[in-house]
Amino acid sequence: KAGVTQTPRYLIKTRGQQVTLSCSPISGHRSVSWYQQTPGQGLQFLFEYFSETQRNKGNFPGRFSGRQFSNSRSEMNVSTLELGDSALYLCASSERTATDTQYFGPGTRLTVL
Amino acid sequence: AQRVTQPEKLLSVFKGAPVELKCNYSYSGSPELFWYVQYSRQRLQLLLRHISRESIKGFTADLNKGETSFHLKKPFAQEEDSAMYYCALGWASGSRLTFGEGTQLTVNP
Numbered sequence: 692k693a694g695v696t697q698t699p700r701y702l703i704k705t706r707g708q709q710v711t712l713s714c715s716p717i718s719g720h721r722s723v724s725w726y727q728q729t730p731g732q733g734l735q736f737l738f739e740y741f742s743e744t745q746r747n748k749g750n751f752p753g754r755f756s757g758r759q760f761s762n763s764r765s766e767m768n769v770s771t772l773e774l775g776d777s778a779l780y781l782c783a784s785s786e787r788t789a790t791d792t793q794y795f796g797p798g799t800r801l802t803v804l
Numbered sequence: 805a806q807r808v809t810q811p812e813k814l815l816s817v818f819k820g821a822p823v824e825l826k827c828n829y830s831y832s833g834s835p836e837l838f839w840y841v842q843y844s845r846q847r848l849q850l851l852l853r854h855i856s857r858e859s860i861k862g863f864t865a866d867l868n869k870g871e872t873s874f875h876l877k878k879p880f881a882q883e884e885d886s887a888m889y890y891c892a893l894g895w896a897s898g899s900r901l902t903f904g905e906g907t908q909l910t911v912n913p
Binding site: 781788 | 836838840847848849850853890894896897898899900901902903904905906
């Protein structure tokens, strides 16, 4: 099976802009989780989706949002970008829940200038 | 609050020496614990989970509910074990994983 793919791999934006990141899970996987990874904070949970429904959300401001489509592909959006949003954004898919084996994508490196 | 603590950011051992990566958690419910590993230039991947009680690549981890710990152990470290290791706690009916900050393990020749 093809692994989890994320697009784009790299992004450079300026403060105040918005950005959309995409994640394609492994075929048959219905749970998609998003994480923000930074050197100082490690892996921080953003949200988890299952069958187009957000089941859980981490402690991030409302500028961070996401959605999942009927084919399980997921997008996350960050509006009004801030310098502190610079990070590696990881997507992971699993069969049903986040506690099934999660398969991670390569990440999208977002730099906010 | 749910929390995972990995007290060592960096751990360095020699090849053939035993290694133990510490993980402590706080959670009032029934925990599901995992170890994920990221080798250089590879994706983060599952190493093992407490419910399976397997030994993967010579690593084992025992859940100690009394001490709220899930330490990862290997009796004889190999150079290829050098990687970043993350302990993770599953909760909220399986809809969420909380990760520790990770331990960078270096196995010296």
